[in-house]
Amino acid sequence: MSAPVSTVEDAIQAALATVNDPEIRRPITELGMVRSATIGASGVVRVELxxxxxxxxxxxxxxxxxxxxxxxxPGVTGVEIDFGVMTPEQRQSLQSQLRGGGGATEEPVIPFAQPGSRTRVYAVASGKGGVGKSSVTVNLAAALAARGLSVGVVDADIYGHSVPRMLGADGRPTRVEDMIMPPQSHGVKVISIGMFTSGNAAVVWRGPMLHRALQQFLADVYWGDLDVLLLDLPPGTGDVAISLAQLLPNSEILIVTTPQTAAAEVAERAGAIALQTHQRVVGVIENMSWLELPDGSRMEIFGSGGGTAVAESLSRTIGAQVPLLGQIPLDTRVREAGDAGNPVVLAEPESPAAQALGVIADRLALRRESLLGKPLGLKPAGR
Structure with a gap:
């Protein structure tokens, strides 16, 4: 049980402690944002924030x-708030606090690459564009967040960034010293190069710039304690996929394909990169599997069997079981919801596509955490 509140001043402090900073998601009292809070004779509370x-x-x-x-x-009749701004020293102290005590001048580290990290990192990849990889990423993120997990998304498709629109994340990142606070939408933290460019400007970068951008998204952004981090990769096996393997060697790969044979063959190549990068392939997701017609029948617009073929081929190539995690039917509501910034798993949860995505999210949410590389805390028995 918590200690009883003895005075109005204590009650005021306790109430302020329930207010979280919207970006950092921690109490404003804990972050040093409350400079003072006093109550006058008339019951009006004056807060300096x-x-x-x-x-x-x-x-x-x-x-x-x-x-x-x-x-x-009880006893409060009104509230007046005076807003100020932290000094550079106060911001540096906050940055050090959020980074776990590391100095503001130290090189930021990628928390998800540390041995003790409990965040499951999924890189959503495809062999070619146009298979709905970003739609799958966004909907899995929203579905996992709706299940109570803390979720982040990195839009690593630097040239073809689309995640902010699909998630309805129209906010801009806030910078605190060297840290970047990511906007949130539908309970998902998200960062994208599109949040740093003007309008719909094209990004024209070569490999080293792509690597640095990904590194900043992972190290400079304050993600907090995430259960799951999803990365929407560009199609193929180029610079970003290689950089990801270097920066996050513990990340796992989700392959998205369509049933079409040509798409499946290219998807196999994207999955086979795991042999060279030593990453684990979590499974294959077949998107646009069929179109459900009004009479209840299915029209297989892009053919059939692509997802199963990719899963079986990768299982043979890698030498470990790669499951087909699910098949998502073609549904115009997925596109409409994405354009509106409200993922279909939230906007139309009873639709066939949303149901299929929900099953995949459940499988990912229930996966047991790997103990690979993690200390078990065992000590030799004394004699």
Missing amino acids: LLTVAGCPLKDKLRTDITTALAAV
Whole structure:
């Protein structure tokens, strides 16, 4: 049981401790944002709040959340909030706190690559474009978040970034010293190069720039404690796929294909890269498997059997079982929901495509955590 609140001042502090910063998702009292909180004789509480940066995009939400929390305290008749801004020293202290004590000048590390990381990292790959890889990524992220997991998405398709639109993440990242706070949508944290470019500008970069961008997305972004991180990779086996294997050697690969034979053959190559990078292939997802007609029959627009063929071929090539995780029917609602920024698993959860995606999300959510490379805490018995 928690200790009883003895005074109005204690109750005010306890109420403020229930308010989380919308970007960092930790209590504002813990982050050093509350400079002071006093109550006057008339019952009006005056709060001095320090924002991480001037012009914080979520300032209004903070005002609403603080006012709501304090209004529930007995004896409080009103709330006045004065906003200030943290000094550079205070921001550096916050950055050090969030990074676990590392100094602000230290080279940032990729938390998901550390031996003790409990985050499951899935790289969603395809052999060719146009198979719906980004739609699958976005919907799996939203489905996993709806199941109570903490989820992040890296839009690693630098040239063809589309994740922010599909997730409805129209916010801009906020910078705190050297850290980047990712926007959130539908409970999913997301970062994309599209959040740093003007309008619909094209990104014209070569390999080293792609590697550095991916490294920054993984190391400089404050992700917090994630259960699952999904990376939407560009098609094929180029620079980004190679960089990912170097930066996150513990990441696992999800292969997306269509039933079409030509697409399946290319998808096999994308999965076979695991032999060279020593990554694990979690499974194959067949997208656009069929179109359900009004009379209940199915039209196999792109043929059939591609997903099964890829799974069987990769199982033979890799020498380990690669399952077909699911087949997702072709549904115009997937496209419509993506264009609207509201994934179909949330917008139309009873649709056949959403149901199929939900089954795949369940399989990923229930996977046992690997103990590979993790200390078990065993000690030799004493004599």
